[in-house]
Amino acid sequence: MRLAGIDLGNDSIKIVYDGTNEPITVPNIVTPGYDRHIFQEEDAPHKALDVTVYSPALTLNNRRWFVGQLATELEDSSELEETDNKALSDQSLIVALTALAYSGITAPSYSPPSYSQADEVELVIGTGLPVRTYAKYRESFEQRLVGEHEIVFHSTPQLHGRKVKLRIRKAVVSIEGAAAIFNLATHDNLQVRDEEIYGGVIGVCEIGALTTDLPVIRRMAIDNHFSYGEQMGLANYLDPIRREVEDQFGYAFPSRAKLAQRIKQREFVIQRIGEGQATIKPIVDTYFSRAAVRIVDLIKKRWKKCPDIQCFYVIGGGAAALKPYLIEAAGPVKLRFVPDSELQNVLGYVKVARSRMNQGAFAEMTN
Template structure:
């Protein structure tokens, strides 16, 4: 595939949200990996092609960008069933972790395998224009430049091993361009523009606003005025929901003897519509409300303190939007605190999907604008040459 395809990939701490092409493909894959020493055994090999590839991502990844090259991984749902699965640790930097790259390459390889016919040698050469993001803290530390250069100028190969439909396919990924955006700014773009880059929120465009993006490992608070992010006042904090979700997992195990597979499953227990904050213990429906309420309220207080401190320094702020998967988990607790305390003008997205997909959508919009401008410049150069 010679023409460059758009890939907007948000490697969130809970899951990877990725949008491709002309909005013709999207994936949501749990951000969990597990190292494999050898090819995994397959039960019912003849049924492999009947299954969803997302349920059985099993790959070997070869890339000079990785610290551990040429290793085999189970990814996403398949990894969550492994005893040695890993999720990103609190305190780790997204730009420094192999896991971030493995998830990025896996999602792109899945798109390439679905969007292309393989040649006789089962190899796909795939070119992409990538839009992705890093927490504000890492961008302010200048980590975005190193992350971008790791991706550009090299070929990254993903080989599908025992993966439904794609077993034996190798995808060579090359990036024609990589744009790394600060996550808070991306959220703002998504609030004010639609996919055709038309302004959809005129009320918001000239307001002074904060965007508090609560992730798994970090929280960004973007300060926006005059339609741009104030880089000096915007702040990134090393505080996310992962540690609290891990604590809930551990307490459920120690109090009830029930092992919850992953943080993502904890989120499911906390946020689902039916039987929220309940688990099954030996076949009986059991409340874990006491555990979740105590731990999440403690975290909500810390998040509220961050909001209060940033708002004090930006006293003319008109509204704060809470975005990201962590906001989804803490929504009711932060609302309760705000009602009882300062009464700031804050807003959450009631549509969980909108909040969760916000970053990927923003990267897509920013990338679309970039590619349109690039094409326009190319056309103008051609016209100048002809004349």
């Protein structure tokens, strides 16, 4: 039985296994599956996740789906919207179970059972929910994850026809942002790494695709009074960027994920019909500057309400994308950024789950 952290981001699902810091990332995007015409097989399984998923928690059961990168290329793909709740979302669960099954059976340490026709993966997982949904949905979220699920791979390279029985024995749910601070404060063995973070009052701004969470961590415990979440994230700005690019240049990004990938790689030049090219950077700059101003305003308001906050960490995938814009918008207000910002939560989920399993000193973070 392995221990894994899984970050069910609205833009992508990230998985890290205990003992490794190498993430597995699958875009949180699906489209109904079908028998594909394959002219050349993809060179890696994660590029063509084609599955049928069964789970007691799913409304749409035993359906075939294209998941992740394969779905990002298709115009009828589904991405999560502001009205979606990841604790209750079928789509997030489909992507999460697919990613766990795929990563479980492709891990170097995996050995298939000799007594069964199906692959078997048994896990304890750590995961998280936004501040605003944590209290109300934590229990139901745990119940949806825990249990036995079944994933069958179809046209996925190297995994054709393999059936995976995925057993999740326990799910430890933390608050997004808080788990990241736990990761920054501790070593892999859970001993204290940073006394300032461990013993201080720390503000966090965790910028996701659809939510921005601002928990306040007081000596490694969540401050119930000052912690706050906003139903706003990077997607609020990526969608209008897509529309404006199409209006100006006639170039349509098939999904939010494809645009986000371009921006992350700093590839702003697009190919127009004919042989012309254009840059979308001015459009990105306009919308990301607006996003930064709004987020810095949220941070300042939180700091004013809770003046005990010693420093503010800005983390998450949105922090990595918006960093230069946030620094400019913040002016003299110092904000703290960390490397691998988008991985801090998932690394923290592994540690929180391990501390809970060990009945460690920090288990109160998930209470």
